Amino acid sequence: MNDFSKVETLFQVIDQTALILRKELDCSYLEAVAETGENLFHGDVLQDELDEVTVRRLKKEYDKISLDRTESELIRKGYQLAILKGMKEAIQPNHQMTPDTVGMFMSYLVGKFMHNHSTYTVLDPVIGTGNLLTTVLNGQNKVEQAYGVDVDELLIKLAYVSANLQKHPIQFFNQDSLQPLFIDPVDLVVADLPVGYYPNDEGAKEYRLKADEGHSYAHHLLIEQSLNYVKEGGYVMALVPNNLFESEEAPKLHEFLKEATVIQGLIQLPLSIFKQESHAKSIFILQKKGADVEAPKQALLVDLPKFTNKEAMGKMMGEIDQWFAVNKR
CATH class of the missing domain: 3.40.50.150 (Vaccinia Virus protein VP39)
Known part of the structure; x- marks a missing residue:
C-alpha cells in the first residue's frame, strides 16, 4: 500500500468510527474524533456506555489499520483530515x-x-x-x-x-x-x-x-x-x-x-x-x-x-x- 492509500485508509477509519461515536455519545464530530483517537492509541474501545454491537463495529474498523507499521507523518495527515472535516462545521478563523x-x-x-x-x-x-x-x-x-x-x-x-x-x-x-x-x-x-x-x-x-x-x-x-x-x-x-x-x-x-x-x-x-x-x-x-x-x-x-x-x-x-x-x- 502506498503512502496516499495509507493516509486515506487511516482517515476513513477515523471518520467512520467518529460518525458512529458522534451518534452513540451524542457529541460533536470533533469530540468524537478525539474519542476514537484515544481508542486507536489504546487498542481498545474505552467508552463503557456503548453496547456490544457498537463495540464490535468499532473494532472491525480499527482492525483495518496498524499504527505500529505506519509512519508518524502519515498518521498526522490522516488524523488531520478528520479534524479539517470537523472544523468545516463552524469554527473561528x-x-x-x-x-x-x-x-x-x-x-x-x-x-x-x-x-x-x-x-x-x-x-x-x-x-x-x-x-x-x-x-x-x-x-x-x-x-x-x-x-x-x-x-x-x-x-x-x-x-x-x-x-x-x-x-x-x-x-x-x-x-x-x-x-x-x-x-x-x-x-x-x-x-x-x-x-x-x-x-x-x-x-x-x-x-x-x-x-x-x-x-x-x-x-x-x-x-x-x-x-x-x-x-x-x-x-x-x-x-x-x-x-x-x-x-x-x-x-x-x-x-x-x-x-x-x-x-x-x-x-x-x-x-x-x-x-x-x-x-x-x-x-x-x-x-x-x-x-x-x-x-x-x-x-x-x-x-x-x-x-x-x-x-x-x-x-x-x-x-x-x-x-x-x-x-x-
Whole structure:
C-alpha cells in the first residue's frame, strides 16, 4: 500500500468510527474524533456506555489499520483530515489549522537554524490541534522535550491524542497562554499566532506591549510571552500577520524587538494559500539577545513563490541555503 492509500485508509477509519461515536455519545464530530483517537492509541474501545454491537463495529474498523507499521507523518495527515472535516462545521478563523506546506517549510527552517544543537527543547504556546508542532517534530530528530499550551479544552485534547498516536513526548498545559507558564525556558518557540485582541485587560498589564488604551493585541503579547520563555540566544519562529508593523501599536513593538532581539528573518508566504488576503501571514524569525548572539550581515528577507511552482521554489531554496552558508556557519 502506498503512502496516499495509507493516509486515506487511516482517515476513513477515523471518520467512520467518529460518525458512529458522534451518534452513540451524542457529541460533536470533533469530540468524537478525539474519542476514537484515544481508542486507536489504546487498542481498545474505552467508552463503557456503548453496547456490544457498537463495540464490535468499532473494532472491525480499527482492525483495518496498524499504527505500529505506519509512519508518524502519515498518521498526522490522516488524523488531520478528520479534524479539517470537523472544523468545516463552524469554527473561528483563528482556529484554522496551519497549512501542511507551511508546517513543512517551518520544519525545514528549524533544521537550518538549530543545526548546531545536538538536542533542544521546543514550545508552542498556542498549540491548537498540534498540527504545526507535530509537523516540525516529524521533520526533526533532535528534540529532547516539547511543550504545548492552549486555552481551548477540545483543541488541546485533539492535540494530545494526535501526539500520542504519533508517539511524540509533548507535555500539554490547558490554560491561557498569556498567564504565567510552569515551563522552564526553551531553546525554540514555534507558533501560529492568533490575530486579534486579548480580552483580559488586567492580564495584559503585565506586558510591555500592552495597549495604552483599550484591548491589547494578543499577537503582540504572545511575541513578548514567547521571548519570556525562550533562553538567551534561543529562537522564536512565529507566523504573524503581514500587516504586523502597520498598526498604531507597531512603533512600540518595533522598539521592544530592537531592544530584546536580533531579527534573523521575515519570510512572506504565498497569498494563494490563504482564503483571504487579509488573513495572509509571514514567518517572523527572532533570536533573543545573549552574550554570543550576532546579528546577520543582512536579515533573511524572502517573498516566497507558490509552493506548487517547483522551479521558482527550487531557486528560492538555493538562495536561502546561500544565506545560511554566509550567516549561520
